Each structure stands twice: as structure tokens, then as C-alpha cells.
Amino acid sequence: MKNKISILFYAKSVKETKNGLIPIYLRITIDGKRIELSTSKFIEKSKWNSQSGKIKGNSEEARTINSYLDILRNKVYETEKNMINNNIDINSQTFKNKFLGIEERSHKLIILFEEHNKRMKELIGFEYSNNTYKKYETSLSHTKEFLQYQYNVSDIPLKNIDLAFLNDFDFYLRKVKKCNNNSTIKYIRNFGKIVKQAYTNGWIEKDPFVKYRGKVKEKERDFLTEQEIEDIMTKSFVTDRLTLVRDIFIFSCFTGLAYIDVKQLTNHNLTIGIDGDKWLFKNRQKTDTTSKIPLLPTAQAILDKYKNHPTCKNEGCLLPILSNQKMNAYLKEIADVCGIKKDLTFHIARHTFATTVTLSNGVPLETVSKMLGHTNLKTTQHYAKILDNKISNDMAILKQKFAVSNIKSSQSKKTS
Template sequence: MKKLKVNFYLKGDKKNADGNIAIYAKIYLGNQYSTFSTSKYISKVRWEKTSNLRNPLRIDNEVSLKSYLESLEKSIIDKYTELQKDNSITEEITPLYLKNHCFNPNSEEKLTLLDIISKHNNYFKKQVLKGDRAKGSLEKYERMKDVISEYLQLKYKLKDIPFEKVNRQFVFGLDEYLRFERKHGGKSGLANNTTVKYIRNISSIVSHSKTMGLVSDNPFSIYDKSLNEVDTVYLTLEELKKIETKQISNRRLDVVRDIFLFSCYTSYAPVDVMNLRKGNYSLDSDLDSWIHTKRQKTGVKTNVLVIPPLKRIIEKYKDDPECTEENRLVPNRSNSNMNAYLKEIADLCGIEKNLTWYVGRHTFATTVALANNIPMEVISQIMGHKRITQTQHYAKLLDGTVKQHMKGLSENFI
């Protein structure tokens, strides 16, 4: 019989209108656990001062709260004892099983892996509709559901699988399937980074279910493969100027060129460019122009000073019918259309690089910012990164910058 333990703790990110913090419980059975909310709140100061309500109490509501938690703990212990004596139970009694029998005694729900993905994606869809998450991220998770369905059908001949059956063999079997067998672009097998990202995505989905108390464990957390570092593609100053000065009479390509340059001079990712409206554009007290917004992916404020080439683009589309209807700074284009047309622009300009919309973001970090001695910390803030290590991935040192610094160094060793 596994030893049962119930711990109560404060969940700092869950507060009520009075600023009090939610009290959560954690049920331990051996090395497994499951968490749930007690629906009770207390101030952090009183929780610590009373040693988690273990000290003698004089405040009535705290006395009642302590009594409630003790009663809750006793009911869990009693239910565990009862289940242990029930000979009709053939499956393992896990913390999640115990929790469900304590608080959802009539629930017979057996979650499958696709159930868990659907619950996560439905919740994520609500976040997208509210504007808190990106539509592209939702598409990524919806694609994950298709990948899992294909894997189950081809390798297990199943339409779905009980979540409790997802084990180490399943996880690394998925890695093998993606890496060597999944069809993509007429070929069999995906690249390492694509494979790793897929499994990180399903792990993120299951982690959400664990947080919500739907499952007690994330079997994908054992996955230990890592991403290979990929060289960032960016434009040199010469290539950037080639695109900027190229005479293009075709409006379709001209608009795409301008939107791409917009990213080159702001560092904004595609979704952030398309979210911009004229209200994001304003003057400060010195009459300098700024774009004020937040990165949709990270929620970080990314205010950008409008430099001359960027201002020319904004002025160009100020009265454009495509922009005025929805109050946009630049016309609306999809990521796929942008990338297809950028390849045409690269050919027109004689640029032998795989030109995508994200190359504009990389170009800002290197050619526009780093090569002009903008500090890494400032670049990180503009790009909306939460950690400077993210910026270092984008901002590859240019030969000219290296030479500039090494020249100064060499003068000290004449």
C-alpha cells in the first residue's frame, strides 16, 4: 500500500479580487501526485505568519479555514482507505484516480490522447478569439492532432488511444515515425528540428492538461532530443538596398516588398505587422514618430522609433484604399503569399538566398541594429524577447563589426 500524503500550498498566480492567494492541495502517492484547487484564499502574510495555518489561531475565519482543510484532508484519506478495501477495483489507484473519486464520484470519463488535444485546442481557440494568442500557434496545435491521428492509424491501427497507455515506447516511437517515415514534400522523414518541435508541441499540450488536473503525469517530459542550431538567414546592407531601390511596377510585388522592408526596419514578426493599426503610430513630445505595440507571441512591449525608410512606407500607404478600410498601417497579406512573392523579388534583385518574411526580422537584428552599434539589450527589447539569449540567436555578428572592434584592439598591441 503506497503511502498517502496531502500538502496544502499557495498558488501565487491565482488571486481573488481582494488580493488573497488561492490555496491548492497536492495529493502524493509514492512518486506520483495530482493537484487541485481548494476554492479557498488567504493572504500570503497570514499564511506564512501562521506557519500554513498550523499555529494556534485566534481569527475566526482562519480557524474555520483550518478546520475546512483538515476535513478535506481527512476525506481524502478516508476515500483512499475505502478504495483500497474495494476488491472490485482492478486498476491502479493513482493520485488522479483518487482525486476524481473524491470530487467527481460519478465521473466515468476515461480521457484519450485525442481528447486531451481537443480540450487544449478548444481552450487555445478561445484565447485566440480574445486576442491573447496567435492564430498561427493554434494552427500548429491543430496540425499536431492530425500528426497523432496519422501515427495511431499507421503504427497501432487505432483511431485513438487511452491516455494511460501513452508510455515511453509510444513517445520514442513517435519520434522514430516522424524522423524516418512521415511523408512531407514527396519525401519520407522530417528533419531533426521539425521532429523535436512536434514532440515539444504535444508535450506542451499534455502539460496544460496536467496543470488543469486532467492528468497526473506528462509522459512526453522524458523526451530528451534537442534542436540543432541553424544559421540565421539575413540580408547584407547591399542586398537590403537592392530590394529597397529596385524599380517594381507590379503592385502585387511592390506591396510585398514594402511589407517585407517594414519588418526589416522594425523587427516585427508577420503577425505583429498585420496587427498594426494607425492608432499604434504616434508622435512623442519631441515630435519624433513611434510605433507602440506588444509582441503577440510574448506580450512584451516593443516600441520602435520610426526611421526615414520606415516613415516613407507608412506615408506611402496613408491613404491607400486597402489600408483605410481597416485603419491599417500597411496592406494585409498572408504569410504564405508573402513568402511566395518574396522568392520572385529575390530573383528580380539577383539575391541567392531563401527570402522569407522572417528574414526581415533577422535582417533588423544584424544589418540594421547590431552593425550600427545598437546594444544587445536594446535590440532584445525592440524584438520583444524575454531573454537576451533569444536575441543572440538572431543577432549574428557581421564581418564588418568584428573588423571594427578588432582594429581598435590591434592598436593596443603595436
């Protein structure tokens, strides 16, 4: 496709010097985008012919400057010709660099991806979790393997990434790497963060993700029922480690905090809320949004139980939580002992808080969303969709209202 290039010389009155001279500028417009460059030539305003884009008359000054402007005009056409002959994409930025003799830095995907991950690693514990970093490292690994598989190269210029590239990468992850739909989309979204960063920095002209249609499918979120919570809470364990893991898991069931947020809890997170009772104020590690959670009696009792634990005293934490790996391993033991058939992980506690503990008991969706620290109400709505028992209870109340209404209507007809 041929680019539409137009040239205009004009005198810029707003930049008039103290001597009453105004500068001459060159404006190059490529497909509607302007490049404005100073010619370093100055003239008296009255001498400029805006129609022809030249100095009036045939004076020595007019001939010299007009000749110089013609040279610049020819240079524009030569630059265009050179870029076409060398198969260089013509846009406002590449043309300006070529015209001014600036060597365009070759921005490549893998170099930028590695730099992004390096910075992310340095911010673990401040802005990112180690798990988030590992996910981006996996995305980087998949991207490198795809480039070798599809193009037999170790890296690729960012400007070569288009919708076709994204669709090929999507197919590769599904077909070759055997990723399910949601994993595929998440890997490409991680990859997309790098591409969007390049677009924001002006290193590529278009965002190839605008027309990418990948979509995460909702999946069922496991949570514990009231009976399952009761079974775990009332079970006596033969080892202290299982009792400890059970207690901290139940604490999360009644606060909705994720593993990393429970691990980071200190006395600074305990405060007196608007109602005069104890609350937990915690900035979520994942989103940096604040969760404000009134402490339910069960959660408060667990904090009281461990306040004198050696780990809590020595490290200043509220609970002596183990590593996430150990917590999940011991939770599987707890599930077996309690006869729970679900794949019990620590994160199920957060789902349980959202469903069984709050939404099922009539806590409004907006309130639950605030306590969970969600940045989008749609995230919380996923929990509401799976509560069939809540739908049943709500509809039972409605049926009862209709039944009473029908009885009154029948009685009214009999007396009339």
C-alpha cells in the same frame, strides 16, 4: 511495486462544534500522500484515545462508534484488494475515488487534444494566429496517425502516456513521417502542451516530459546584407505591386515587425516616444509582448508614402499589405530581379532588422531584444552569433589598441 498504505483515525480539535463535540476523521496515506475524510461521527474530546485511534471505555457509544471505525478500516483494505485484482493503478486520487464510489472520468488524449484545438480556433485573432492553429492541427493529425501505427487504436488514456511513449512518438516522426529534428521536437512540444495541461489538472500523476531529452538545433537564419538592402531599395520595378511589396518589406527591415504585426498596424500604434520623435508601440501577435520601436527615417518615409492610399483610408491601416502568401510570392520575383540568391520571405526582413540594421551597427543586444518583443534574451542571442563581420570589426578595434600599446611600450624602452 506494492504501494505503502497506512490508516489513522484522529479527532480534529480545530473543528469543535458549539456543543463541545469534535469530529473523527479518517486519514489514509498512500506513498506519502494523504487522503483525509470525515467519518461523520462526533465525540467529546475527553473520550478519545489518540494512541489507539478509538473511543475509550466499553460504553454503548464507544462500542457502536469503534465498530463503525473498524468497518471503515476493513473497507480501506477491501478497496486496495479490489484495485490490485483489477490492475488499477493505486495513487491518492484513484484510491479516493474508488473508496468513495466515485466513477473516475476517463480522460483520453485525442478528446482533450481536439477540445484544445477547438478553443484555439475560436481565439484566432485574439490570442492565436491562424498559423499557430494550423501547427497544432498538424500535431494532432500526426498524433492520431501514430496511435494507429503503433497501437492500432484511435485514442489512448492519458495515464498510459510515459517516457517510452514519447520516445516511440519521436522515432515515428523521424522515421515514418520523415520530419527533421526541429520539426519533430516542435510537434512533440505541441503535443506536450496537452499532456502538461492534464498534469496540471491532476488527471495524471506524473509529467512524462520531465525526462524527455529532445532539443531543437540552432539553424542559420537568412538575412540581407547592406548591399542587398540597397539593391532592393534602389531598384525600379515595372509594376506597382512589386513596388508596394518592396516598400512594405523594407519597412519591416527597418522596424523588425513580423507580417501579422505589420498587417495590424493602425494610427493607434503611432505615438511620441521619450525622445520626442515618433515611435511604434505594438503588442506582438505571437507573444503578446510589447515592441517599442523608434521610427527610423526610411520606415517613416514609407508610412508617409502610403498614408493617402485608398486601402489605408478605408480600413484605417498604416500600410496596404497583401496576404502573406502573395507577399512571399512577389518577394521571390523581387529577389530574381535584384539578383539575390537567397530564398526571400517576409520573415527575413525581421532577421535583417536584428542583424544588419541594428546589431551590426552597434545597437546593444538588450535594446534589440526589447524592440523585437522577445520574451527571452537567448532568442535574440541567436542573431548575434551569426554576425562574423561584427566579430571581425570588434577584434580589429582590439588589434588596433594592442598595436598602439606596443608602439608606446617600444618608444618607452628606447628612451629609458
